[in-house]
Amino acid sequence: MHTHNFYGGTSYDDGHMHLYQGTTTPSPEGPSHTHHIYVRTTTEQMHDHLMDVETGPPIPIQWGHVHYFSGTTSINGAHPHSHRFGNVTNPSK
Template sequence: MRGRTSPPEGTGYGHVHYYEGTTSYDDGHVHHYRGWTGPPIPLPNGNHYHEFSGQTTYDDGHIHYYRGGTSEAFG
């Protein structure tokens, strides 16, 4: 999956990010996805990450479900 996120919407530990992107072209087609991350999840070092999940667009007769976490954000 390849995509991008928006700047934070909201402030501090109440912010979220909009994200969107496409899947790889491994089987002759792509899927698109988009959504909002969950709120920040604090890490012991003072940084944070976000969880996200959803489903892709319907292409080539099917969809995919996904879930994961962002990389560590600082501050």
Template sequence: MQIPITGFIYESNDVSLNGDHSHVLYVTSLDGRRVHIHGFSGFTSFDDDHRHDYLGRTEPAPSGVPHVHRYFTITSFFDGHEHRIEGTTGPAIDIPCGGHYHEFKGTTTINGYKPHKHMYSGKTGNEVS
């Protein structure tokens, strides 16, 4: 099954250490519906005598229908390590003045000189087209 999408590609002129450059695909519609994203940020739980902060954007999802978003980010670097954060948000929660947000929670990957993990939870910001 094919689902039509529209969007545009942005080519970065930044070159990584291995000589590659990157492209970012901005999806503007999915199966004929406008899409949106959410920003999210927060702090992990305090474990192994520290915590990490994180910042990211969800993957696009269709607007105007019940939906969830996938998300992925890397925590801040601390004491020689970082952790991956990824998952799927809960369903949309309407905001009285318009728009919606999503709640999310999970556990980071295990990492560090003394292997450990952190818990995280939060709410996304309002939708962004």
């Protein structure tokens, strides 16, 4: 079993963006495994957003592998809105 750390920033919408960071759920090694990401963004303008997404399959790199993930956050805020996000995880640990 292994996990990946991840971090990044959302798209800039409704006059602001949010940052995020966390660790994926554990998964066994294998050619087609994925991980789940479930994390809240930073609080900006008195609200945050939930990110709930499954990564793609492993992408081999020189020192292990990473996973691509992307999606849309929950809809929150005084003016209800969402943000887009996309990134790759750090190599497995």
